[in-house]
Amino acid sequence: MGIFLREVDIERLPIADEIPSSFLYLVHGTGRTLLLVVLLGIILWQARSLINTVRKNIAALVFTPTGFLMMSAFLLLLLSDVFEKSILGGHYHVFYEELMELNGYFLFLVAAMHLKASLAGLFSHQAEQNTTLNVAAQAG
Template identity: 35%
Template sequence: MDTVLIATLFCVLLATGILFLDGRNRIVLSVLLVLNLAFWYLVVGRGMDILYAENGWMENSQVAVLLVSCVGFVGAAFALRMRDRALALLLAVLCFIFSFREVDVDELEVPRWVIFLLAEEGRAIFFVVALGLVIQVLRDARHYLDHWLGYLRSSPGIYLLEAAFLLVVMSGAFEEDLFGFQYHVFYEELSELLAYCLLLAASLDLPRALRAIGK
């Protein structure tokens, strides 16, 4: 019974975004909705537990999507006005931070300095960079406060809101197994994969969406 309820919740979340987006972005969410249903069929219907196993297909896909999203946000930064550039770079850094969170770097056959940088104290460098970008964004706080509704209703705004809900609320609850669901690990991995796909969608539409705000 819980699988039906959770599957419905995932579908409703994605379908809600479709109501507020334009044609091209509706297609993106529709594709994610189909992908979501495909995973439910394969895992719950066909018993393909291997898809969400540790270091399995879903986790590897999460890393790949995050790295592509990082590149997408960096590319968007160069296409945006100076004011929004720091915001795009901040999102790029966050995607990169999320990516090495999904990988057990210390178990890979990589140079020691890579392990230090991505799995040990060296990670602090990226958090310092992120903090610097947050400060830069806050310098334009007046602009963002004046146009908060425009940012919120833009396609990246909707994508980021949905991604945040999936990561903070749903993934967090399933990771802690608060409800004792049989497929809680699958729910967690699917929440994260869909959230990262939404970040990718936001990175691709960021320049077009933000150019129309605060002209």
């Protein structure tokens, strides 16, 4: 949702006249910034219990396929900022900036899907081991 709010200018859409002004305030300018800060605050509040776990395992995360995808996405987003400031890209800097952002966001999506699949596999493997242990304990 944050990417959508950041990238789409709803006030420029042809139907902007039909959208209630209170909604436009939430998705444009100061209202959009406040909404994104609130959303980020909610995410950080929910993640606070995981901070110590992440700190302990950050090196292990970086050297996984998911970590590689996330780092690549982050680097693409940094590169898009270079194009946005017209440091590189010449006349087509806006095209390259948007291309880098699109690819970066796509890699974040792939990383999230890979992480979800990895965790699902891990939990199903653990459940399978627990079932095997329970069957062995009952048989013994």
